[in-house]
Amino acid sequence: MCGRLNIIDDPDVIELCEGLQIQIFPERQIFNRFIRATNQVSIVRQKSGVRRMENATWWLLLEPSETGFKPSKFTSFNTRYDKLNTKGAAGYQVYRKSRCVIPVKGFGETEYVNGKPIHCHDMIAKDGAMLLGGLCREWLNKDTGETALSFSVITLPPHPKLLAIHSKASPLMLPLDMQLIDNWLDVAVTDPSVFSSLLQPHIPYDLVAQQIDKPSTYRASSDTFIIPSDL
Template identity: 50%
Template sequence: MCGRLNITDSLGVRALCEQLEIDLWPATNMRFGRFIRATDTVSIVFEHGGKRLMQEATWWLLLDAQRQNGTTVFKPSRYTSFNTRYDKLDRPGSAGYASFRQQRCVIPITGFGETVHRDGKNFYYDISAQDGMALGGLYRIWRSVSPDGTVTEQFSCSVVTLPPHPKMATLHPKSCPLMLSVQDGSVSQWLSCHATHTGQLKPLLQPAIRQRLCAQQIDKPSTYQPVGDFFWLDAD
């Protein structure tokens, strides 16, 4: 999966967040952007104490503590971690091992971008869902304590990536993101605080398109000019 997300303020994203039991307006200031890249801030939804909460998070799971103007701040690590591969979730010591068991989240989005390299050139595609899309991810919490004892928290996150889906082979032959749905219960299963045994979650780690998607080739992510006709990717 490429390192860019499309999170626009749309009726579909609003409806998705309402289904996720998140009241965006005016209680929560959700992060929107047409071209969100790795290390940018995104909004994640997670479950805590029986409630679903929304929180801003750095889209890069591993952060490093740095001193800045006498205080501790957390910056993206030199280790690439905006995505977490499915085959590393059960590998002790890996970045996502503990989070897979205790700190799972979803990222409400409009769509995501993929890049295909063919014949020495890059081809860019935008994949979106009219009703909004929920990507399955992991999060971590980083804490610092100031000299006066004030505790500051910073969240980070990653998107879980799966083996390539046959329907997306021409768009990204190496992997696809974990796509979840409110309608089929996969969102609730992923977020559930009670799902602490990884065997309960393994069925979700199979590539699946859970809603109809629209794919459009674009000239480049920064300008987003359509190239040719769009086409549909039907749900499985």
């Protein structure tokens, strides 16, 4: 899984966002060293031919509440790769119609055994920033007219280089190939077979990793080490 995001106000993150040629910023971009599921995150999507950065709830499935919308009881901050082509699954339609990218400096993982955390690691891009691939969905409360935007991060099988950090899954890290990114964000691209190669675990960036005590305090408990990108 992808358990937390690191989106700091960093020149590399800003440069990456500028390279995405975002045309509309309806809301102020969110920066935070420790963003967890159900928090608001700045994502990039394309709507009506215009690339937009908008703030979305990190939980794909929402439901109406007295104060607007709230995360559904069904866990959906990540969407597994093997559910993207399963009819009836939460990600099936949005994978074809509403993909997004999440610009980040890095992400974090916690390994659990029998429901208990064993160790936590943070990883950041060694040079620059990175893009995670995700899905987004708009919600409308028919009674109040209120709208909301939500998203999930797509997760892949565990990557061999990350097994000692997290043995269950790895996030979809998109290579900085602008033609690929353009296709990913283009709502006119509805045939997901063009993205099949992305659904294999792959690390397109050199990562700097470090074990920490826990996500909320992120005190280092080891030296940093490099996880090299895949060739």
